[in-house]
Amino acid sequence: MAALLIVGAGKSGTAIGRAALEAGIDVRILESRPDHIEEVETQLGKVVTTLGSGIDPIDLERAGIRTCRWLIAATGSDEVNLVSATLAKFEFGTEVVLARVVDPRNRWLFGPDMGVDHALDETQLMAELAVGRLTE
Secondary structure, X not given: OOEEEEEOOOHHHHHHHHHHHHOOXXXXXXXXXXXXXXXXXXXXXXXXXXEOOOOOHHHHHHOOHHHEEEEEEOOOOHHXXXXXXXXXXXXXXXXXXXXXEOOHHHHHHOOHHHOOOEEEEHHHHHHHHHHHHHOO
């Protein structure tokens, strides 16, 4: 079974992990804060967690990136998300890389040149949904 590595176990990363587990995907999470590791293990149960940084190739390897088909960089930092994405795609050859855009002004950085296959810009998605509802 192909695995998904999520970098960041905050609200977004945990929600993505829950949805992936429900879809039958093997989920691994790399998180830098020990309290978030404990919380995500309690909430999600069947998930492999690793304490470490998404910008450290050694930590990504310890988290099992070489066995993962997908990586989602879901931290609250554009810088960490971009570095994680770049390492995943170009250092480890991860097939599909998604990265969360925290600051919409940085959206232009989140593209194939940085290893990002799909940018997850929550602000832009919310704006599009809101305007769509207003114009119905």
